[in-house]
Amino acid sequence: METKKELSYFRLKLENYLSEHFPEMLGDKPFITARAGEALTTYCDAVAQGFSHPEAESMASEVLYRGLHFSKYDTLVSVLENEFEKELPSPLPERLSPILLKNKAVQSVFDKYELTEDFGASPEYEKLYTELTGTIVLLIEVNGLPTIGGENMT
Template sequence: MSTVVKDLSYFRLRLLELLVSSFPEKVGDTAFVNQRSAHCASAYEQAFKEGNSHDDSIRIVEEILFEGLHFSRFDTVFKVVCREFDRLMSDEEMRPSALRMLPVCEDVFAKYPLIANFQDGPDYELLYTEVTGTIHLWIEENGLQ
């Protein structure tokens, strides 16, 4: 039983680490975090019982842990803020500004199929340009609050 509790904490921490850095809009979704990490603990235990090594079991479970978390809207907005608006704000203001801009850009993101590896496809540059324009317009209308 202690192995499952230990693994649950491990998977929970891994998931929260990713959410904090790339999916901050999901950090407060405790039901999602609890369900996903508990499911991963069970899947790890099952994979290990089936004869997989620890490392192989972790690789199997990471597919579950990070399912649907391959393309980060926040990372895209943060990249735009850092590259295109770096002269307008200090380094310390960039992450908070990107967090503020994330909901502003939701309509832009809604136009694209944000699947795994989207950033490697031809539509990513269009998305990047639209996000840049949306943020630029928002700053013109509202200033850097």
């Protein structure tokens, strides 16, 4: 019974993280189940090897979040908040980002880059950021999206 409780703990922890940073992955139940199971195994093995619970928790978290450090969603929210602050006040960036993630033009911008774990700290990040900003400007103009303070609002 204890194992089931711990498994749901890691599942909830991962689902919470995904909802905040990778909402597009929330529907991937097989991934979530597998990753939560891996984290639980890591945690149990660490405790069995004599590591403290906080150390085991830290090791399990590394497994839980492996490959989930650079977020396209966070990047889009950041671009929208920083570059379109007046046109798209909060909470619009959080609401628009999942929609933009599905946009072919936005996807093709992300596809040009190798999005590694530490991509956010690389010089390429600035290029991606600039390109996303330009793409969003075009999407707003071409689609006549209503923005606060834009000519489209009546």
